[in-house]
Amino acid sequence: MSQHPLTLHLAAVVGVGNIVADPLGGITTNVHGTENVFAAADRHGSRVLLASTSEVYGRSDRVPFREDGDRVLGPTSVHRWSYATAKALDEHIAFAYADRGVKMSIVRYFNSYGPRIDERGYGSVIARFAAQALGERPITVHGDGKQTRCFTYVSDTVEGTIRAATMAEAIGGVFNIGSDREISILELARMIKRDLASRSEIVLEPYETHYPKGFEDTRRRVPDVSKAQKTLGYVARVPLDVGLGRTLDWCRTTYRVSLAS
């Protein structure tokens, strides 16, 4: 490991819900924040790890997504795409500073989850389904539920982050950090209901009940993990049923308390 300072830039406005609720806040925080971090890193000679997102691939249908693949985004009138745009601009900032000599690497996360997910925070789908199942409320699947994601257990996300942040081979690179186990949201709802032995009904809801009109979802989101494996020796190790089991155990204890109060 290097003796030089290391900056892990993980701060951002995240979550599609937060972005569509305050698009301007999301854009300025994500872009100015990253500019500030890189300017400071440049002044102080620090290496930087930038946490980016699989959202940058947008709705590309070139699945699995390769780091050097094209990005496909919807129109600028749909706020959702401002997140992908702002985070991609963050990546451009990182590459521009790399040209100035800053050592940097970038990770793109794929739906990270684990204990301490917050149902009242950015509202990731696992947290929402767990809270609904525990409260015996309907489990709300958006659209037809056939959209897919690859959920990555937090210890795997952390491992990939540390490797990309510290290994010499990672400098100047972008890496997908995630599991490539693809699951539909409807199947996820069924797993969570089963694990929690919940009597909740699984209901399909139009996107408009949750997001502004004109909202566009990503249908499939799957990483190509070969670059991270080859360059960083990284593979996500925790299977979904194991990670989900640990996460739901935590939710069972914690959410029950908040549901009761």
Ligand code: UDP
């Ligand atoms: N989703 C859902 N019901 C919910 C919350 C989310 O069906 O109550 C869906 C959402 O529409 C998306 C997927 O679950 O297709 C993942 O959503 P999340 O916000 O966790 O992350 P995203 O992948 O959209 O960044």
